[in-house]
Amino acid sequence: MADGSSPLFDWDQVCAEFPIACRKVPLFDGRETTILYLDHAASTHAPRCVLDRYTRFMADEYANIHRGTHLLSRTATKTFDECYTTVSSFIGGDLDRGAVVFLGNTTQAIDLVAHVVDPLPGKVIVTELEHHSNDLPYRKRGPVLRARAREDGSLDMDHVRDLLRSNQVKLVAVTGASNVTGWMPDIHALARMAHEHGALIALDCAQLLAHKRIDVRDMDDPEHIDFIAAAGHKAYSPFGSSFLYGPRWLMDQAPPYLPGGGTASRVSKRSAEFVPSPDRHQGGTPNIGGVIALAEAIKFLDKIGMQRVREHEMELTRRAMAGMKAIEGVTVYGPEDPDARLGVLTFNVAGVSDLLAAAVLSEERGIACRNGRFCAHVYVDHLLAHQGGYTAERDATPGAVRASFGIYNTVEDVDRLIEGVEMLTQKGWKGRYKVFGPGSTEVVQTEAAARCNDHWMAPEQ
Numbered sequence: 001m002a003d004g005s006s007p008l009f010d011w012d013q014v015c016a017e018f019p020i021a022c023r024k025v026p027l028f029d030g031r032e033t034t035i036l037y038l039d040h041a042a043s044t045h046a047p048r049c050v051l052d053r054y055t056r057f058m059a060d061e062y063a064n065i066h067r068g069t070h071l072l073s074r075t076a077t078k079t080f081d082e083c084y085t086t087v088s089s090f091i092g093g094d095l096d097r098g099a100v101v102f103l104g105n106t107t108q109a110i111d112l113v114a115h116v117v118d119p120l121p122g123k124v125i126v127t128e129l130e131h132h133s134n135d136l137p138y139r140k141r142g143p144v145l146r147a148r149a150r151e152d153g154s155l156d157m158d159h160v161r162d163l164l165r166s167n168q169v170k171l172v173a174v175t176g177a178s179n180v181t182g183w184m185p186d187i188h189a190l191a192r193m194a195h196e197h198g199a200l201i202a203l204d205c206a207q208l209l210a211h212k213r214i215d216v217r218d219m220d221d222p223e224h225i226d227f228i229a230a231a232g233h234k235a236y237s238p239f240g241s242s243f244l245y246g247p248r249w250l251m252d253q254a255p256p257y258l259p260g261g262g263t264a265s266r267v268s269k270r271s272a273e274f275v276p277s278p279d280r281h282q283g284g285t286p287n288i289g290g291v292i293a294l295a296e297a298i299k300f301l302d303k304i305g306m307q308r309v310r311e312h313e314m315e316l317t318r319r320a321m322a323g324m325k326a327i328e329g330v331t332v333y334g335p336e337d338p339d340a341r342l343g344v345l346t347f348n349v350a351g352v353s354d355l356l357a358a359a360v361l362s363e364e365r366g367i368a369c370r371n372g373r374f375c376a377h378v379y380v381d382h383l384l385a386h387q388g389g390y391t392a393e394r395d396a397t398p399g400a401v402r403a404s405f406g407i408y409n410t411v412e413d414v415d416r417l418i419e420g421v422e423m424l425t426q427k428g429w430k431g432r433y434k435v436f437g438p439g440s441t442e443v444v445q446t447e448a449a450a451r452c453n454d455h456w457m458a459p460e461q
């Protein structure tokens, strides 16, 4: 691995790899500016090498895998099969004792964890920090125990321990990094705790994968991680590919997740013999091009070195946290230590709704942030209750604005964000904004009234 040692490393070179970084976007007044994309926690753009690899597969190598004798199919099969090793090596996995299963998104990968542990006795612990995708798949299969967040938004480890002591627990399902605050729990301490109480641990690494080195460790290590779920679209590759890494002994004991083509070695009118993982759970044709692109993105990250990626993004996060803190009327949610976070900052500006703030940043500064509740309603409610911020009286479901950094962001980008947020605190925007109701041109009177619908706020010219 190239951690910290890429001799040709140069951030300008990295930025130049991302065509999106040069994209011009129109502002409300007709001017144009270069986009400042700060929505990496939702999805990340692909660098040129990933786009090229994807296009090459589609143009020259496109064929289905595993069932063909012809050249294209054999080549596609070989390339696809190499992706298992690329993914597993990147997270420190072991393909003899563990298996990588390719799926479509993180939610599906987590749902496969829930499926695989379902027959085991005991309960599942989830936490108050989770994205709905690391909560609802477990709830679908039975009641869950919920570990509390502390007031600052970190995980209450003592409560996790208490729940483990007083219940029979089969799995601790926890995020590797929050998609709201970027805060990272001590995953290996949690793993030790879970294993000491006979439970497994599953990490939702949707956010972590592309920003900090993951090491699942040897399965004999009491601090090893049992399951890792993550997706390509948050790791610089296209939508539609994800993976689950998990222990073979358990994955092969579970019934096939999606029985169908590729999952069985022999099928008669009355019975089917299913193959071991990964094919056992990979029913139907996988997203072959997407998986190849994901593997290419992983190689790209590895070439830079995850330590370098982390250091760069920590520098951006520290600068952004300090800049935000210096502006009166801005609340940044979550624990204060920037080094315990990924580059994800969720904030509110006093007296300005998150919807208006995000719309103004987009329309007047070309800054792409996300706003709302980030599919983590329990956590957002907790943060807003304990840390305050904007709430509008008529607004039953208040939210926040999220800026999230990626590998090609720069300190200048951070300064541009800070300037935009300062302008928001001074209510210095130039446009007038109205919200249009879902799917119609009807004008909604307050910008808060349309939340939770598919809404868009447009500036008046």
Ligand SMILES: Cc1ncc(COP(=O)(O)O)c(C=O)c1O
Residues within 6 Å of the ligand: 041, 042, 105, 106, 107, 108, 131, 133, 134, 175, 177, 178, 179, 204, 206, 207, 231, 242
């Ligand atoms: C922490 C976390 N978990 C899970 C998901 C769901 O990911 P996907 O859209 O790939 O299913 C997300 C998406 O934002 C996320 O941030």
